[in-house]
Structure formats: structure tokens, C-alpha cells
Amino acid sequence: MKQHKRVFLDFAYAAVILVTAFALNLVLLQWFRIPSVTPMIFVLGVFLIAWRTQGYFWGIASSLVSVMAVNYAFTYPYWAFNLIRPECLSSAVVMLMVSIMTSAMTTQIKRQEQMKAEAEKERMRGNLLRAVSHDLRTPLTSIYGACSAMLENYDALPRQTHIKLLSDVCADAQWLVRMVENLLSVTRVDTSTVRLSKNDTVLEELIDAVLVKFRKHYPDREVHVEIPEEFVSIPMDAMLISQVLMNLLENAVFHAKGMKNLWLRVEVRGLWAYFYVEDDGCG
Missing domain, CATH: 3.30.565.10 (Histidine kinase-like ATPase, C-terminal domain)
Structure with missing residues (x-):
């Protein structure tokens, strides 16, 4: 379900960017007669799509769509595909190469940043687990000491002492339960399941x-x-x-x-x- 939702969101984002680039170029061509910026606007759109979406598909697909849009609406003869004329074909090939390279480089940089973020997250998680490890040892030692004292001196210890030792064991066990729950929360820190109870x-x-x-x-x-x-x-x-x-x-x-x-x-x-x-x- 999440995968389908992600695909839909990527498609919608790519469509919005491409439509926006197309409309912006129409305005610039109609009002300011600046056809030279048309390829750059579409390349910028490809960059934004590759940066926002997952994988290489949407960036490469938007590159192909951008080339076809430029050839159809912004290259003479207007509102017609023309890949036969050498200048049209060469322009389309150059723009396609630039768009695909931009998409690939953007996706690669994004993946490298994600890998660095994941590595840093794992390092911080490991440091946190090492930092709290003594919190697990301390109550365990206390529980072991109390149980050993009761076993070795069961008959010699008064009832109140037994109750006191058992109360300490119960308190330390509750502390351990809370600690384990916190450690489990740390393992889920990269999800949306962790909630603070304020x-x-x-x-x-x-x-x-x-x-x-x-x-x-x-x-x-x-x-x-x-x-x-x-x-x-x-x-x-x-x-x-x-x-x-x-x-x-x-x-x-x-x-x-x-x-x-x-x-x-x-x-x-x-x-x-x-x-x-x-x-x-x-x-």
C-alpha cells in the first residue's frame, strides 16, 4: 500500500513540475520572446523531479517528456513533432543527454546523502546503546545480590528484611522493564511508531x-x-x-x-x- 502511494505521489509531483515548466515556457515565449531559456527551464524541472522522487525512473522519464515537449511546442515548426531536420534532431539529442545526466547525477548525490545519514544514525544508535548499557548491569547486580542474600540467609533474616529485599528486587525489575522498552524504542527511532508520553x-x-x-x-x-x-x-x-x-x-x-x-x-x-x-x- 505504501509503495503504491509513493508511486502515485512521485507521478503527481513529476506531472506538476513538467506542467509548470511547460506553462512557464509558454508565458516566456508569448510575452518576452525568450526561446533560449526553454531547455534550461525543463532541465531545472528534471533536476527537481530527480531530487524529490525515488530511483532513476522518474528523472529519466521526465527527461524524455521534456525533450518531446520542447520539440513539439517550442521548436519550429511549432505544435508538431519534427525529428527529421538535423538541427531539431541534434537539439533533442543534446537536451536528452543533458537531462539524463542531470537526473542520474542528482539521484546519485541524493543516494549518497541518504547513505551518509543512515551511517550517522547507526553510529549514534550504537553510541546510545553503549552509553546506557551500565543501566542494565546495575539493577541486575542489585537483583542478584538481593536474591543471593535471601537464599543464603533465608532462616536468619527477619520477615521485614525479606520484604525489603523483595521490594528492592521488584523495583529493579520494573526499572529493567522500562529500560528494555526504551531500547526497543531506539531500534524504531527511524519509524513513526515512537511517541513521547508527556x-x-x-x-x-x-x-x-x-x-x-x-x-x-x-x-x-x-x-x-x-x-x-x-x-x-x-x-x-x-x-x-x-x-x-x-x-x-x-x-x-x-x-x-x-x-x-x-x-x-x-x-x-x-x-x-x-x-x-x-x-x-x-x-
Whole structure:
């Protein structure tokens, strides 16, 4: 269905461009008597068609149509095909060669740009997956530690401790589920299936949730928080923003050598909220 729609759109676009070029040449010939620009206008139309449509077909087809249109309406004798006269035939051949070369070069350049864009997209996707890989290891380690503690000390641990460990396992499992869903979204980033779920989120609650998760994994690291004193509610995908902030904080822990202070700041300017993660380490 999509393929048929694409073919129809390419046909419609090519037809509109060719009709526009034909009409423009008629106006120029009727009012300004400038026949010399006729081939150039059609070549420009071929360029636009090749740039906008897919593949080589529409560019080459529009080249043939342009040559026939010039020969029929803009070459003496007007409103008649004449490919017998040497000058008409040579003009048609030269214009056809120029049009086809323009179409082929335009399509090739467009494909090269698309290949570069795809390669850059894959590189960014790989970097993103590597950047969040530790987000998967951390909760798995926590789950393994909690389960091992319960198995090895089942009878010795009090009931409240069992409940606390199971609650931690449940929370980490939910975090993993959300992480996997995000990674699946990344694999679909080149489609229209990814949707942000924006809801009004209280800034203070978001920051508290991030700090609770961070302190659970890094209890020895203190985070200095600076947020507006007034009540702030921001439309956002809270889960994704929370993950981003956790990634930034963890990156500081892992890569900021010699870090002694870690700050999480939020500033509200007009309709925008700006989040900052800063440290005094090296890296």
C-alpha cells in the first residue's frame, strides 16, 4: 500500500513540475520572446523531479517528456513533432543527454546523502546503546545480590528484611522493564511508531525520585541540588527524563576522576526548563 502511494505521489509531483515548466515556457515565449531559456527551464524541472522522487525512473522519464515537449511546442515548426531536420534532431539529442545526466547525477548525490545519514544514525544508535548499557548491569547486580542474600540467609533474616529485599528486587525489575522498552524504542527511532508520553510532572517529585534511585546505588556520593523554590510543573515524559538524569549522574561518578562535589541544578526560564549536571572532577 505504501509503495503504491509513493508511486502515485512521485507521478503527481513529476506531472506538476513538467506542467509548470511547460506553462512557464509558454508565458516566456508569448510575452518576452525568450526561446533560449526553454531547455534550461525543463532541465531545472528534471533536476527537481530527480531530487524529490525515488530511483532513476522518474528523472529519466521526465527527461524524455521534456525533450518531446520542447520539440513539439517550442521548436519550429511549432505544435508538431519534427525529428527529421538535423538541427531539431541534434537539439533533442543534446537536451536528452543533458537531462539524463542531470537526473542520474542528482539521484546519485541524493543516494549518497541518504547513505551518509543512515551511517550517522547507526553510529549514534550504537553510541546510545553503549552509553546506557551500565543501566542494565546495575539493577541486575542489585537483583542478584538481593536474591543471593535471601537464599543464603533465608532462616536468619527477619520477615521485614525479606520484604525489603523483595521490594528492592521488584523495583529493579520494573526499572529493567522500562529500560528494555526504551531500547526497543531506539531500534524504531527511524519509524513513526515512537511517541513521547508527556504529562504534567512536579519538578520536586521528579528530582526526589532520581535522587532516591541514585543514592540506592551510590550511597557514598552526595548530590547538591538546586531547584526553584516555587512550585513547578513541567510537561514531560518523566520516565525518560529520569533516565537521562540518572545517566548523567552515573557518568559523572564513573568518568569524573577526583570528583568531590556533584551538582544537579534546574532553572526555569519562561516556558523552558533547563537541567544541569555538573561536577568538579576531571573528565
